[in-house]
Amino acid sequence: MRSFAALLLKEEKAIFTSPIAYVVLSVFLIIMGYTFTVTLFVSHVPTLVHLFFQIYVLFLLTVPIITMRLVAEERRLRTIEILLTAPVSEPAVVFAKYLASLSLVVLMLVLSGAYAITLGILGQPDWGPIYSGYLGLFLLGAALVAVGLATSSLVNNQIIAALLSLSLFLLLWIIDHFGWMLPDPFDALVVNLSLLVHFTPFATGSIFLSDAGFFISVALLALFLSVRALARR
Amino acid sequence: MPDLVVVDRLVKRYGPRVAVRGVSFEIEEGEVIGLLGPNGSGKSTILRVLAGYLPPSAGNVCIAGIDVATDSLGARMQVGYVPEDAPLYDGMRVAEFLRFMAAIKGVAGRATRGAVATAVERLDLGPVLGTPIGRLSRGYRQRVAIAQALVNDPPLLILDEPTNALDAYQVIAVRALVRSLAGRRTVLVASHVLTEIERVASRVMILLDGRLLTTDAMREAGHARQFRLHVAGPAPAILAALRLIPGVIDAAPGDDAERYVVEIEPGRLQAADLARAVVGQGFGLSELVEVKPDLERVFLDLTRHASGMEANAA
Numbered sequence: 001m002r003s004f005a006a007l008l009l010k011e012e013k014a015i016f017t018s019p020i021a022y023v024v025l026s027v028f029l030i031i032m033g034y035t036f037t038v039t040l041f042v043s044h045v046p047t048l049v050h051l052f053f054q055i056y057v058l059f060l061l062t063v064p065i066i067t068m069r070l071v072a073e074e075r076r077l078r079t080i081e082i083l084l085t086a087p088v089s090e091p092a093v094v095f096a097k098y099l100a101s102l103s104l105v106v107l108m109l110v111l112s113g114a115y116a117i118t119l120g121i122l123g124q125p126d127w128g129p130i131y132s133g134y135l136g137l138f139l140l141g142a143a144l145v146a147v148g149l150a151t152s153s154l155v156n157n158q159i160i161a162a163l164l165s166l167s168l169f170l171l172l173w174i175i176d177h178f179g180w181m182l183p184d185p186f187d188a189l190v191v192n193l194s195l196l197v198h199f200t201p202f203a204t205g206s207i208f209l210s211d212a213g214f215f216i217s218v219a220l221l222a223l224f225l226s227v228r229a230l231a232r233r
Numbered sequence: 234m235p236d237l238v239v240v241d242r243l244v245k246r247y248g249p250r251v252a253v254r255g256v257s258f259e260i261e262e263g264e265v266i267g268l269l270g271p272n273g274s275g276k277s278t279i280l281r282v283l284a285g286y287l288p289p290s291a292g293n294v295c296i297a298g299i300d301v302a303t304d305s306l307g308a309r310m311q312v313g314y315v316p317e318d319a320p321l322y323d324g325m326r327v328a329e330f331l332r333f334m335a336a337i338k339g340v341a342g343r344a345t346r347g348a349v350a351t352a353v354e355r356l357d358l359g360p361v362l363g364t365p366i367g368r369l370s371r372g373y374r375q376r377v378a379i380a381q382a383l384v385n386d387p388p389l390l391i392l393d394e395p396t397n398a399l400d401a402y403q404v405i406a407v408r409a410l411v412r413s414l415a416g417r418r419t420v421l422v423a424s425h426v427l428t429e430i431e432r433v434a435s436r437v438m439i440l441l442d443g444r445l446l447t448t449d450a451m452r453e454a455g456h457a458r459q460f461r462l463h464v465a466g467p468a469p470a471i472l473a474a475l476r477l478i479p480g481v482i483d484a485a486p487g488d489d490a491e492r493y494v495v496e497i498e499p500g501r502l503q504a505a506d507l508a509r510a511v512v513g514q515g516f517g518l519s520e521l522v523e524v525k526p527d528l529e530r531v532f533l534d535l536t537r538h539a540s541g542m543e544a545n546a547a
Contacts, residue, residue, distance in 0.1 A: 002336055002339075003336055003337040003338075003339060004427060005336075006333055006336030006337050007337060009333075010322075010333055012326075014324065017324065077320055077323075078318075078320035079320050079321065079322055080318065081281070081286055081314075081316045082314075082316065082320060082321065082322075082334075082378075082381070084285075084286055084338075085284040085286045085309060085312065085314040085316075086308045086309060086337045086338050087279075087307075087309040087310045087337070087338060087339060088306075088337050089306060124288055140304065159321055233286065233287060
């Protein structure tokens, strides 16, 4: 447990001493602030649905940048040799990296909570969709970070890791469009791989166990692949 | 002394390429072992298997009785490993890095401070404790890498090419450090530089193309002890007399006049006995020096012999 705490602390420091974290946070907050203000002034409706879809897109674009260095950099610099010749297991290393990256995603969500508080002060929003939207964003972020970590574990080059994650995220974003063109039962199979299909109910105030199960399954599968990729050497 | 490391028919494959081909050896507690071989001979692969970084493809590797394949974490607790070129976290400060390594190596609570202080003192890292590792000189980086390997006081220290790219002063310092560890700890040093190995190791193993050519090159070099003598008198008579001394295997003329090289059976004859026998036969003996085993000669002989065997087989 102590060694896991040390691993987690090291990863947290690596993330929060890197300029990448602050650039990502700044860009995220500027874009969110603009969207929130414009939406509120144009529609005069106390809702965060537009904001949630915007965060969804921003997660697809920023998570690859957050996760790209996690393992790829350790492989390139060969510090992985120092790390994995210490008595720490691959799952512990992977989970520490995962939690540290997820903490940045959670921080982004917490900071965006300022918009929900503003809505609460200025009007009377329906809090149900806001809670479900944040739950959906957390689950989406958890799945995306795990996939980003898995691609970073597979390659030595950070840029390739980022491009690989980004391509995968974009494919999973639009995959339902291809799904509708397929015959039964392949259409349902492919449509169910879509991130947007599983996220939309959360953003609009409906919580389905199947949607939550999808994001959790993706996260667990990606974490398993990360451990396997790290053990392959 | 009991064996700390037992390697039995170790094989390591990278896909279709075989990097280590059935290597077996043992290392006793307290020994300083040199692993010598040309670049690409499989030295680093063997060290990485011992350090728990690479799993063996076949064979058994035990450290302090723990099998690295079945209990990798337990075996890693017994090993301090310094990889080639000292890959370290450049963004961390030296003290922070050593505390981190101590924590992940299971040094708990208050013991961490003591363990780090001991490693810092032994490696003389006091002046750079607050410096980011990325700003250190090569010599200091190497010392930090060795400090992290020693921070949990493991019984086995493994160093891969520890003097690579160091200047002369830094090489001398690393060499002195390894010598200072002899006896207190078991040390395995790999290098392609013959003089480095010769100066620090009590036993030298030679590796070529993934095969271990010898587990004790010094013994191969000196399995018959050699003496160089300076004896005045007629050469044929001196050689004949030398060959008649009990325990002498062979006697041959040396490089200069009146100099001879005598090979004796170890244990049967001492230097004083040889001197007494030569003088007793009426010859004037002015010098008798034991010739140290020549590691370079053994290395060349063994590697040429192995290469020749391979060429013949092909």
